[in-house]
Amino acid sequence: xNQSPMSELDITAANAAPPRFDAPFQAKLAELIAWRxxxxxxxxxxxxxxxxxxxxxxxxxxxxxxxxxxxxxVSVDSAAMRETIRANFVLSNERAAATYRGARAELYARLxxxxxxxxxxxxxxxxxxxxxxxxxxxxxSMPEALDYSVVVMIETFWLAARAAGLGVGWVSILDPRQVxxxxxxxxxxxFIAYLCxxxxxxxxxxPELVRHHWQDRTSAGRTVLSR
Amino acid sequence: xNQSPMSELDITAANAAPPRFDAPFQAKLAELIAWRxxxxxxxxxxxxxxxxxxxxxxxxxxxxxxxxxxxxxVSVDSAAMRETIRANFVLSNERAAATYRGARAELYARLxxxxxxxxxxxxxxxxxxxxxxxxxxxxxSMPEALDYSVVVMIETFWLAARAAGLGVGWVSILDPRQVxxxxxxxxxxxFIAYLCxxxxxxxxxxPELVRHHWQDRTSAGRTVLSR
Numbered sequence: 001x002n003q004s005p006m007s008e009l010d011i012t013a014a015n016a017a018p019p020r021f022d023a024p025f026q027a028k029l030a031e032l033i034a035w036r037x038x039x040x041x042x043x044x045x046x047x048x049x050x051x052x053x054x055x056x057x058x059x060x061x062x063x064x065x066x067x068x069x070x071x072x073x074v075s076v077d078s079a080a081m082r083e084t085i086r087a088n089f090v091l092s093n094e095r096a097a098a099t100y101r102g103a104r105a106e107l108y109a110r111l112x113x114x115x116x117x118x119x120x121x122x123x124x125x126x127x128x129x130x131x132x133x134x135x136x137x138x139x140x141s142m143p144e145a146l147d148y149s150v151v152v153m154i155e156t157f158w159l160a161a162r163a164a165g166l167g168v169g170w171v172s173i174l175d176p177r178q179v180x181x182x183x184x185x186x187x188x189x190x191f192i193a194y195l196c197x198x199x200x201x202x203x204x205x206x207p208e209l210v211r212h213h214w215q216d217r218t219s220a221g222r223t224v225l226s227r
Numbered sequence: 228x229n230q231s232p233m234s235e236l237d238i239t240a241a242n243a244a245p246p247r248f249d250a251p252f253q254a255k256l257a258e259l260i261a262w263r264x265x266x267x268x269x270x271x272x273x274x275x276x277x278x279x280x281x282x283x284x285x286x287x288x289x290x291x292x293x294x295x296x297x298x299x300x301v302s303v304d305s306a307a308m309r310e311t312i313r314a315n316f317v318l319s320n321e322r323a324a325a326t327y328r329g330a331r332a333e334l335y336a337r338l339x340x341x342x343x344x345x346x347x348x349x350x351x352x353x354x355x356x357x358x359x360x361x362x363x364x365x366x367x368s369m370p371e372a373l374d375y376s377v378v379v380m381i382e383t384f385w386l387a388a389r390a391a392g393l394g395v396g397w398v399s400i401l402d403p404r405q406v407x408x409x410x411x412x413x414x415x416x417x418f419i420a421y422l423c424x425x426x427x428x429x430x431x432x433x434p435e436l437v438r439h440h441w442q443d444r445t446s447a448g449r450t451v452l453s454r
Contacts (some may be wrong), residue, residue, distance in 0.1 A: 018430035021260045021390040028255070029390050031246045033288050033383055060449050061260050063385070065399055067436040069448035074335050074391035081454045096367040104313070104362065113365070124454075135331065138399045140323040144374070145399040148419070151375045153448075155382035156260055158290070163248040163256050172292055172365045172372040183454050192375070209294040215361050221288050221296035221380075227308045227351075227410050 032163055035205055040115040041166030042198035047120055051164060052197070061156040064149035066134025071150040072126040074183050076194075083180050085124075085174070085194065086116045092173045111212060114171045119196035122148060125150055130188025150192045157195075168202030238323060259390055260430055262273070266394030267342040269425035274347055289334040291376035293361025298377040298419075299353040301410050312351075312401070312421065313343045319400045338439060341398045346423030351406060352377055353416035357415025377419045378402050384422075 021029075056073070064070060076082055093113065100108045116122065127150045129143070140144040176191040190225045209215045248256075283300070291297060301310055320340065325337045343349065354377045356370070366372040385395045403418040412418075436442045 151378040
């Protein structure tokens with residue numbers, strides 16, 4: 001395993017004094033959260049493998065139910081396999097497009113929803129629903145907590161990647177069972193996400209779907225009910 | 228909506244130059260990721276409402292499929308409702324405990340898996356599976372992408388909370404349908420997570436389940452297959 005000095009230090013320094021995160025760091029973290037984007041427009045130039053390894057080391061420190069670490073990475077490298085995944089996207093996207101009518105359908109057809117043709121690194125993320133690690137703690141009444149552990153890991157990776165200037169795009173317009181079959185993963189692995197990773201062509205603070213007038217941000221998720 | 232100056236700036240500064248995240252920030256972010264913990268031991272003292280509002284503003288900037296922002300927050304405040312949730316946990320935990328045998332069962336009984344009795348703020352998080360926002364983009368072939376959007380928001384909140392010194396604990400040992408019934412949420416809301424939030428009694432770099440010899444970290448999720 002290729003660990004950066006930083007993450008090596010973090011993992012082994014169990015007796016170190018807890019770090020303080022000061023106001024300037026908190027403000028910069030807020031900027032990072034604000035400027036993280038779902039990227040679909042990538043430059044074609046390579047990403048240093050060492051940078052990817054460093055991000056995977058960090059992502060490995062993400063929370064997981066029962067410390068199960070159920071995420072499983074498949075790096076999709078070959079042109080043939082990328083073509084297979086892209087065909088899955090095209091078919092799934094045609095089906096989705098057919099559900100819209102009129103101006104909405106025209107707008108949908110113009111949206112750019114993935115960067116599979118260009119992104120230099122591409123990963124399919126799975127959850128090993130059959131893992132013994134964690135011995136089932138926390139996922140007996142909610143087995144989906146295992147899937148959610150993969151998702152929290154993805155957001156950890158996403159923010160760390162953005163801090164390094166890298167763009168990440170999450171493609172969910174795929175037939176998940178077809179991805180599992182095409183990538184020939186073990187029976188117990190459930191497909192969670194397909195990530196395109198690379199240097200972004202542009203940087204924006206507003207999401208692509210806001211900028212292209214598909215969906216504004218609203219306060220729907222900001223309202224807090226009390227009980 | 229009570230927005231901090233920071234997030235106000237972030238949301239409106241659409242024409243601002245993209246920020247640079249330098250090596251010292253990246254190193255501090257790595258420390259944040261390493262020192263984020265699932266916290267179950269809380270001090271009882273209150274958390275300033277303004278801090279919670281600021282964290283909710285930031286979490287609102289999390290990614291979501293189709294910009295659907297499907298997360299729904301319920302703040303569980305009353306002693307009676309907390310008792311109801313805790314009873315759900317106790318029953319679910321008894322069922323889970325009964326599946327272990329011997330030394331594993333003894334160890335399980337000693338684990339501290341939640342802080343519902345003490346945590347000053349408690350939130351149930353739901354996914355509105357019936358939301359119109361986003362008009363279905365990205366969740367037709369994988370409807371679970373809506374649930375995953377709530378989870379990426381939770382990790383965003385979690386890291387921002389840790390940077391402010393706040394502990395977050397995710398309780399998944401609950402009957403999810405019972406939580407929905409007890410909190411009397413709309414039919415289309417699916418329970419995702421129960422979060423305890425407050426000032427932590429202790430800070431650790433190693434997860435509680437590692438420290439208490441339930442489950443070590445392994446390299447299982449660090450291996451990358453290629454296709």
